[in-house]
Amino acid sequence: MSTEGLPAGLAGVMNRKIVLRQRPVGLVQPDDVELVSEPLPVPGPGEALVKVGWLGIDASVRTWLSKGEGYLPPVGIGEVVRCSGIGRVVASNSERLPVGTLAYSLPGWAEYAVLADDPMLTTPLPDDADPRSMISLYGSVGATAWMGIVDVANVEEGDTVVVSAAAGATGSIACQIAKNLGARVVGICGTDEKCRWLTEDLGLDAAINHRTADLPAALKEACPQRVDVYFDNVGGPILEAVLGRLARGARVALCGAISTYNATERPPGPATYTNLITARARMEGFLSIDIVPRYGEIAMELAAMVAAGKLQHREQVYEGLDAAPTALNAMFTGDNIGKILIRVDPDAT
Amino acid sequence: MSTEGLPAGLAGVMNRKIVLRQRPVGLVQPDDVELVSEPLPVPGPGEALVKVGWLGIDASVRTWLSKGEGYLPPVGIGEVVRCSGIGRVVASNSERLPVGTLAYSLPGWAEYAVLADDPMLTTPLPDDADPRSMISLYGSVGATAWMGIVDVANVEEGDTVVVSAAAGATGSIACQIAKNLGARVVGICGTDEKCRWLTEDLGLDAAINHRTADLPAALKEACPQRVDVYFDNVGGPILEAVLGRLARGARVALCGAISTYNATERPPGPATYTNLITARARMEGFLSIDIVPRYGEIAMELAAMVAAGKLQHREQVYEGLDAAPTALNAMFTGDNIGKILIRVDPDAT
Numbered sequence: 001m002s003t004e005g006l007p008a009g010l011a012g013v014m015n016r017k018i019v020l021r022q023r024p025v026g027l028v029q030p031d032d033v034e035l036v037s038e039p040l041p042v043p044g045p046g047e048a049l050v051k052v053g054w055l056g057i058d059a060s061v062r063t064w065l066s067k068g069e070g071y072l073p074p075v076g077i078g079e080v081v082r083c084s085g086i087g088r089v090v091a092s093n094s095e096r097l098p099v100g101t102l103a104y105s106l107p108g109w110a111e112y113a114v115l116a117d118d119p120m121l122t123t124p125l126p127d128d129a130d131p132r133s134m135i136s137l138y139g140s141v142g143a144t145a146w147m148g149i150v151d152v153a154n155v156e157e158g159d160t161v162v163v164s165a166a167a168g169a170t171g172s173i174a175c176q177i178a179k180n181l182g183a184r185v186v187g188i189c190g191t192d193e194k195c196r197w198l199t200e201d202l203g204l205d206a207a208i209n210h211r212t213a214d215l216p217a218a219l220k221e222a223c224p225q226r227v228d229v230y231f232d233n234v235g236g237p238i239l240e241a242v243l244g245r246l247a248r249g250a251r252v253a254l255c256g257a258i259s260t261y262n263a264t265e266r267p268p269g270p271a272t273y274t275n276l277i278t279a280r281a282r283m284e285g286f287l288s289i290d291i292v293p294r295y296g297e298i299a300m301e302l303a304a305m306v307a308a309g310k311l312q313h314r315e316q317v318y319e320g321l322d323a324a325p326t327a328l329n330a331m332f333t334g335d336n337i338g339k340i341l342i343r344v345d346p347d348a349t
Numbered sequence: 350m351s352t353e354g355l356p357a358g359l360a361g362v363m364n365r366k367i368v369l370r371q372r373p374v375g376l377v378q379p380d381d382v383e384l385v386s387e388p389l390p391v392p393g394p395g396e397a398l399v400k401v402g403w404l405g406i407d408a409s410v411r412t413w414l415s416k417g418e419g420y421l422p423p424v425g426i427g428e429v430v431r432c433s434g435i436g437r438v439v440a441s442n443s444e445r446l447p448v449g450t451l452a453y454s455l456p457g458w459a460e461y462a463v464l465a466d467d468p469m470l471t472t473p474l475p476d477d478a479d480p481r482s483m484i485s486l487y488g489s490v491g492a493t494a495w496m497g498i499v500d501v502a503n504v505e506e507g508d509t510v511v512v513s514a515a516a517g518a519t520g521s522i523a524c525q526i527a528k529n530l531g532a533r534v535v536g537i538c539g540t541d542e543k544c545r546w547l548t549e550d551l552g553l554d555a556a557i558n559h560r561t562a563d564l565p566a567a568l569k570e571a572c573p574q575r576v577d578v579y580f581d582n583v584g585g586p587i588l589e590a591v592l593g594r595l596a597r598g599a600r601v602a603l604c605g606a607i608s609t610y611n612a613t614e615r616p617p618g619p620a621t622y623t624n625l626i627t628a629r630a631r632m633e634g635f636l637s638i639d640i641v642p643r644y645g646e647i648a649m650e651l652a653a654m655v656a657a658g659k660l661q662h663r664e665q666v667y668e669g670l671d672a673a674p675t676a677l678n679a680m681f682t683g684d685n686i687g688k689i690l691i692r693v694d695p696d697a698t
Contacts, residue, residue, distance in 0.1 A: 071627050235623065257623045269618030274584065274606045277634030278420050285626035 005042040006049070006091050007099075015040050017080045017110035018324055024065055026262045027332060028325045032065075033081065033109075035322065041114045048097040048115050050087030052107045053348035056135035057083065057327045057340040058169065059233075062261045071287055080108035081324070084140065085344070086131040087113065097122065102129055104139055109324045111344055120292055131348065136169060136339035137306075137313040138299040144288040145173035145231075146298045148253035149181070152286050153229040157182030160223050162242055165233035165258060166207065167194035168331075169313075169339035173302075174231045174255075175204055176311050183229070186222045188215075188238055190334040197337060202312060211334075215241040226250075234259045236267060243272035243283075250281035262332050314338030320346070354391040355398070355440050356448075364389050366429045366459035367673055373414055375611045376681060377674045381414075382430065382458075384671065390463045397446040397464050399436030401456045402697035405484035406432065406676045406689040407518065408582075408607045415610075420636055429457035430673070433489065434693070435480040436462065446471065451478055453488055458673045460693055469641055480697065485518060485688035486655075486662040487648040493637040494522035494580075495647045497602035498530070501635050502578040506531030509572050511591055514582035514607060515556065516543035517680075518662075518688035522651075523580045523604075524553055525660050532578070535571045537564075537587055539683040546686060551661060560683075564590040575599075583608045585616060592621035592632075599630035611681050663687030669695070 014037045024032040043049045064075045064082050075082050085108075089101040094117040097103055105122040107113035115122045125134060135141070149155050161178040165171040166187025175198065178185045187198040187207045195207035206222040208215065219227070219241060226247035232239050235257030243252070260267050276283060291298075305311035316336050318327040321344050330336050363386045373381040392398045413424045413431050424431050434457075438450040443466040446452055454471040456462035464471045474483060484490070498504050510527040514520040515536025524547065527534045536547040536556045544556035555571040557564065568576070568590060575596035581588050584606030592601070609616050625632060640647075654660035665685050667676040670693050679685050 240618070254623075254626050256626065260623065266620045269589070269620050269622040271615045271618045273618040273622065273632075274603075274609065275634075276632065277603050277605065277636065280634055280636060280639065282631050282633035283622075283625065284631035285624075285629055287626065287629060290629065 048092040052087040055085035159228040240270040246279040252283035397441040401436040404434035508577040589619040601632035
């Protein structure tokens with residue numbers, strides 16, 4: 001370490017990071033965030049400094065920018081935007097995270113970040129791990145899909161399973177896990193291109209473009225035996241329509257409500273929730289942060305499906321930290337297929 | 350049997366019944382139903398004719414008058430209004446329901462009714478059964494309360510349990526079952542008189558008058574540890590407020606949505622349903638018709654609580670069949686405490 005507490009090779013290196021200036025109303029606007037340069041932060045006792053290679057965008061990032069109660073506190077004004085990602089340790093005071101370690105954590109929108117050695121937040125990865133797959137499949141994405149389909153919804157062979165945001169990162173994995181369990185799977189998404197990807201490439205039984213379809217009629221046609229399981233990423237009118245088509249004993253796994261995250265006023269809930277009574281159905285919320293200790297075991301299951309050619313994952317890569325706000329907004333404009341990644345370090349592979 | 354298929358003592362007796370003329374909009378209006386007189390119906394093979402003693406009003410009666418999908422089909426125009434009740438068999442072609450049997454069934458708004466010998470719909474009662482208690486506690490009322498509190502919500506000692514329509518028939522029993530399980534119980538109702546009954550007579554820990562209270566603030570005060578279990582009879586703004594106060598791992602047992610049954614347009618659902626995600630909570634609908642075979646066993650549990658002085662039930666009696674529409678509307682205007690009964694036969698006790 002240099003006298004400043006950093007290795008000599010990092011002398012004079014600046015960190016670029018994006019901080020929150022004001023809480024966005026709707027999509028993130030240029031004035032809502034600010035890119036700042038600062039000297040590299042120095043890791044304290046037990047901490048490590050990583051050079052960020054990749055960031056993974058998910059809808060939670062947007063919720064953390066709003067005031068209000070969530071499962072993590074909102075990002076404060078002036079703080080770096082919270083975001084998961086993978087980096088390599090370049091300076092360390094942590095025995096668990098020595099220099100050179102690849103680490104999955106919440107570095108935020110930054111080129112360098114100090115990570116606390118908290119096993120619930122920071123996971124060291126094998127040296128030969130593929131960071132892109134770790135973010136787009138084997139980390140929280142796959143664990144979330146697994147938790148919803150297997151743990152919460154108990155999908156069984158022959159079930160009719162509907163997934164919204166089905167061409168998104170979590171949705172597309174959820175669809176395929178359900179297919180592997182022997183379910184009839186119907187994906188809901190927002191473009192015909194996505195519909196084709198779902199049915200032709202991923203092998204779903206049907207796909208519905210909610211922007212062009214009469215949703216109740218399309219659900220009736222695609223789900224003649226009604227809906228046993230709904231994996232919901234979106235809330236709003238799609239949730240309302242699917243609740244209107246529940247089979248007796250249905251399970252609704254609530255993963256997210258992306259249709260509401262940019263809303264300036266809290267939108268109404270699904271009027272059809274009373275069908276939960278008629279159908280003797282349940283609707284249950286879940287968060288994959290509750291099963292972080294099981295990520296490894298779930299990754300093994302998913303890797304076996306990949307090896308058998310029964311699970312695909314897809315990524316959409318944005319280049320450079322500056323693209324982060326654009327990448328986040330793409331979650332909400334429906335432009336993405338698969339996981340949205342940001343290559344922060346141009347040399348990262 | 351007489352030549353007309355009825356015992357001689359019933360010769361010339363007329364039946365009075367109330368049939369649906371048009372589907373009500375909001376509360377039931379005089380023109381929506383019609384009282385008609387007709388010769389006594391003659392039971393066919395396997396059927397029995399009962400003289401109705403008591404009818405029990407519950408909110409389902411109103412839902413059956415509307416068009417739309419429910420767990421039973423809507424009452425047709427010209428058909429007798431469906432309603433549960435107890436009568437004594439006066440003519441029979443059923444071995445299971447001989448003349449003199451007291452029978453719990455769905456006789457409808459009528460002085461006499463033909464019952465099919467369907468064990469899912471018609472239950473013969475012991476000769477010494479108290480018809481009032483059978484309707485207000487030991488039949489579907491107690492079974493519904495038990496199913497919601499015990500089977501669906503799994504109430505445990507120390508849980509904070511909130512019940513809406515807490516001074517109603519099902520709500521008041523649900524509150525007391527939860528108290529007997531060692532929970533902290535908070536009732537929501539619509540008058541100060543009901544609040545006093547709940548806290549002073551039934552021993553609830555707190556009661557909230559939703560017509561005068563700031564509901565979110567009152568819930569915060571009455572449930573400092575948040576809400577582990579919510580037994581919902583009402584839907585609407587009360588459901589929305591309670592979902593805003595859920596504890597982690599909360600269970601919401603959906604019993605009914607009485608606030609919506611008179612609505613002319615389907616009201617929006619609870620905007621706060623997204624808290625199910627943050628709280629990792631579940632909301633589940635149930636219908637006690639699914640556990641009819643367990644009514645007897647549940648009645649034994651409830652009877653033990655009554656014998657121990659730990660369960661009270663209360664009734665509000667309307668006299669005569671003609672009072673039925675008024676009695677039904679009282680469900681929705683909030684005038685009732687406990688179970689609403691109609692004494693159809695003036696000699697019934």
